[in-house]
Amino acid sequence: MTHLRTRAVHAGQHPDPATGAIATPISQTTAFGYGTLERGAAIFAGEKPGYRYSRFANPTVAALEAKMADLEGAQAAVAFASGTAAMSSVLLGLLNPGDEVAFLGPLYGGTEGLFRALGERFGIKAVDATQQGLAASLTPATRLVWVETLTNPSLRLHDLAAVASLAKARGVFTVADNTFCTPCLVRPLEHGIDLVLHSMTKYLGGHGDATGGIVAGPAGLIAAVRKTGLGHVGGNLSPQEAFLFLRGIKTLPLRMDAHCAGAAAVAHFLAGQAGVRAVHYPGLASHPQHALAKRQMQGGYGGMVAFELVRNERSAAAAVLNPLRLFTQAVSLGDVDSLACHPASTTHSFVSAEVRAQNGVTEGLIRLSVGIEHPADLIVDLENALRHAG
Numbered sequence: 158m159t160h161l162r163t164r165a166v167h168a169g170q171h172p173d174p175a176t177g178a179i180a181t182p183i184s185q186t187t188a189f190g191y192g193t194l195e196r197g198a199a200i201f202a203g204e205k206p207g208y209r210y211s212r213f214a215n216p217t218v219a220a221l222e223a224k225m226a227d228l229e230g231a232q233a234a235v236a237f238a239s240g241t242a243a244m245s246s247v248l249l250g251l252l253n254p255g256d257e258v259a260f261l262g263p264l265y266g267g268t269e270g271l272f273r274a275l276g277e278r279f280g281i282k283a284v285d286a287t288q289q290g291l292a293a294s295l296t297p298a299t300r301l302v303w304v305e306t307l308t309n310p311s312l313r314l315h316d317l318a319a320v321a322s323l324a325k326a327r328g329v330f331t332v333a334d335n336t337f338c339t340p341c342l343v344r345p346l347e348h349g350i351d352l353v354l355h356s357m358t359k360y361l362g363g364h365g366d367a368t369g370g371i372v373a374g375p376a377g378l379i380a381a382v383r384k385t386g387l388g389h390v391g392g393n394l395s396p397q398e399a400f401l402f403l404r405g406i407k408t409l410p411l412r413m414d415a416h417c418a419g420a421a422a423v424a425h426f427l428a429g430q431a432g433v434r435a436v437h438y439p440g441l442a443s444h445p446q447h448a449l450a451k452r453q454m455q456g457g458y459g460g461m462v463a464f465e466l467v468r469n470e471r472s473a474a475a476a477v478l479n480p481l482r483l484f485t486q487a488v489s490l491g492d493v494d495s496l497a498c499h500p501a502s503t504t505h506s507f508v509s510a511e512v513r514a515q516n517g518v519t520e521g522l523i524r525l526s527v528g529i530e531h532p533a534d535l536i537v538d539l540e541n542a543l544r545h546a547g
C-alpha cells in the first residue's frame with residue numbers, strides 16, 4: 158500500500174473480525190469489561206493491551222489514529238475533540254513554566270490567543286519569531302517551535318526542512334499545524350518536523366459536520382501528549398465523530414484534487430479583476446514563495462485563496478461578500494461547500510490590531526475556502542459579487 162489514495166481508504170481499518178462489517182463499527186461505549194480483577198489490574202498497569210475506558214482509548218478512535226499516523230508517516234497519533242484541544246494538549250503535555258514557544262506566523266487567531274492566554278497564566282512565553290527570524294528568536298528556554306504549513310489566512314509558507322534542522326541543532330521540538338495542506342499536499346515529518354497537528358474539523362472531515370483534532374509523531378512524544386490531553390484534560394474525541402472522520406478521509410485525496418483545481422481557477426480569475434489589489438495563492442507565479450511552494454507542496458497548492466480589495470475597508474469587503482450566493486459567509490474551511498469570510502472581523506478578531514496589521518490581515522482582506530462545486534459556477538458567483546460591489 159504505497160499510494161496515499163489507497164492508504165486513505167484502507168489504513169487503520171479492516172473488516173470487523175466479529176461480523177465482517179467493512180465500515181468500522183462505532184464503539185459507542187463508555188467502559189470495557191475486562192473480565193477478572195487480575196486482567197483489569199494488568200491493563201491499568203500497562204502490562205497487558207486492552208481497552209478500559211473511552212476517555213483513554215476507544216476502538217473507533219484508535220482506527221482513526223492509526224489511519225492518520227499512516228498518512229502522516231508517523232509512529233503514533235492521538236485524537237482530540239477539536240483542533241484546539243489537540244493544540245492545548247501539546248502545550249500542556251510538553252511544556253513547563255519558564256519554557257518558551259517560538260512561533261513563525263502568521264497563525265490562526267485562536268492559536269495565537271491560546272499561546273498568549275496559557276502564557277500569561279502558566280508562565281510560558283510565546284515569542285513571535287516571524288519578523289526577526291527563528292535563529293535570532295531561540296533562547297536557552299525555547300522548548301517548542303510552532304509553524305503552520307500554509308498560514309491562516311495569508312497563505313504564506315515556511316521552509317519546513319530549514320525550520321526543523323535549525324530547531325534540532327538547538328534541541329528544540331517542532332510542531333507543524335498541517336490543517337490547510339493535509340498529508341495529501343505536505344507531510345511535515347518527511348521534512349524533519351517532530352509533531353504534526355490538524356484541526357480535523359476542516360479538510361479531513363471535509364463535510365462541515367464534525368469537530369476534531371489530531372496530533373501525530375514519535376511514540377514517546379505522542380504518549381506524553383496523550384497522557385496529559387486525555388488522562389488529565391479529558392479532551393477525547395467521541396466515537397461518533399471518529400466514524401465521520403474515518404469516512405471523510407477515505408475521499409480526502411479525491412476532494413483535495415478538486416479543492417486545488419477549483420482554488421487555482423478562482424485565484425487566476427481574481428488576479429485579473431480591477432477591484433482586486435492582490436491575490437494570495439501559492440500556486441500563482443506572483444506568490445512571493447511560489448518556488449518554495451513548488452518544492453514543498455505536492456499535488457497542488459491547496460483549496461484556500463485570500464485576496465485584498467483595492468478599497469481597503471470593511472464596507473468594501475461587505476459589498477463583495479454580501480451578494481455571494483454559492484459561497485456561504487462562514488468561518489471554518491475545507492468543506493465540500495465553498496465558504497467565504499472576513500478574517501479581520503471573525504477568525505482573527507481576537508488578536509490585537511497591531512498583530513493583524515503586521516500579518517496583513519487588513520479590513521479589505523477576504524478569505525475563500527473553495528469547495529468542490531464546479532469552478533466555473535464559483536467564478537460566476539464571484540464575478541457577480543464583484544460587479545455588484547462596483
Ligand code: 3LM
Pocket residue numbers: 239240241242265267268305309334336337355356357358368369370488489490503504
Ligand atoms: C478558521 N480555524 O475558520 P478547531 N489550526 C488551524 C485552524 O485554522 C483552526 C484550528 C487550528 C478556523 C475555525 S474560527 C472561529 C473557526 C490552522 C481553526 C482550530 O478547534 O477544530 O476549530 O481548530 O480559520
